[in-house]
Amino acid sequence: MLTKNNTKFIKSLQLKKFRQKEGLFLVEGAKNTLELIHSSYKIKNLLVTDSFLSQNQNVINSNNIEVEILKEKELSSISTFKSNADALAVVYEKTPPTYNAAGFDLVLDDIRDPGNLGTIIRLADWYGIKNIICSSTTAEFYNPKVISASMGSIFRVNLYRENLSEFLKKQKDREIYGALLKGENVHKTDFKQNGLLIIGNESRGINPELIPMISNHITIPRIGEAESLNAAMATAIICDNVFRNQ
Known part of the structure; x- marks a missing residue:
């Protein structure tokens, strides 16, 4: 269950100063969340609806990601999207690799x-x-x-x-x-x-x-x-x- 403190914390990450303070950012929606799951970024929290989980259960399980299931209304209330029927992730920022000056x-x-x-x-x-x-x-x-x-x-x-x-x-x-x-x-x-x-x-x-x-x-x-x-x-x-x- 999403607590008031968790709600406040997640919503604070909509602001730049809190993202920079915590070293965390938000990823929202089905497309971006699935791309995130397949990436090397580390996920702190993954909040999903039942429908998103049922459609992507195998991908989530294969990446050993714990999820919290929310109703669409709850998810939308903490999202920057007007309506979010899929997923929201709290993600750790990542330092890019040493710059390699090859290619364009x-x-x-x-x-x-x-x-x-x-x-x-x-x-x-x-x-x-x-x-x-x-x-x-x-x-x-x-x-x-x-x-x-x-x-x-x-x-x-x-x-x-x-x-x-x-x-x-x-x-x-x-x-x-x-x-x-x-x-x-x-x-x-x-x-x-x-x-x-x-x-x-x-x-x-x-x-x-x-x-x-x-x-x-x-x-x-x-x-x-x-x-x-x-x-x-x-x-x-x-x-x-x-x-x-x-």
């Missing part, structure tokens, strides 16, 4: 919208990008909106928070591509597979102090009248060109 990686400079960050994580997973390096001002990794938008991909992509200027200075043998308003047409760019792609803030672009470190200025040519693309859309278009010949 993303660098996110001041991407503040959690939905955009979650979508970019999902895109990275789709294209087999294993690492995303983020500035200190990029959205919190374990924000519930990030988790939700990633659709489980957050459990397969390594996320790092770095001083981007210091990080890029160390990447001497890699091509660094920057998404800018002026640059080479992305459709004609010959991307190297051991490279980095910097995506900047939607309104301000890439931090000026990082521009000198960019070896390849690239742009998505505008054909119509739209004023701009959001960061996730731009990332998708560029990634598709990075891997078009794979």
Whole structure:
């Protein structure tokens, strides 16, 4: 049975300061919870409805996870979702492995919208990008909106928070591509597979102090009248060109 103290504690994890204090975060819904169960993340509590348990009993048992069964109304009352008929997990944060500078990686400079960050994580997973390096001002990794938008991909992509200027200075043998308003047409760019792609803030672009470190200025040519693309859309278009010949 869910006690008042447990309810209060779980609901406190909807706030960033308590997530950071406890080193815990929430995973909600069927899709993300199943992806979590198959990942290397450690689960503290798993709260489920009868229907979710009956549909996923074998998966839960095979991973030796203890569950607490709640009614849908109870589960929804502690969820960030308006309605949650499946599951909610309290999960321990995990330190990513030592960064391995092999392959093509993303660098996110001041991407503040959690939905955009979650979508970019999902895109990275789709294209087999294993690492995303983020500035200190990029959205919190374990924000519930990030988790939700990633659709489980957050459990397969390594996320790092770095001083981007210091990080890029160390990447001497890699091509660094920057998404800018002026640059080479992305459709004609010959991307190297051991490279980095910097995506900047939607309104301000890439931090000026990082521009000198960019070896390849690239742009998505505008054909119509739209004023701009959001960061996730731009990332998708560029990634598709990075891997078009794979």
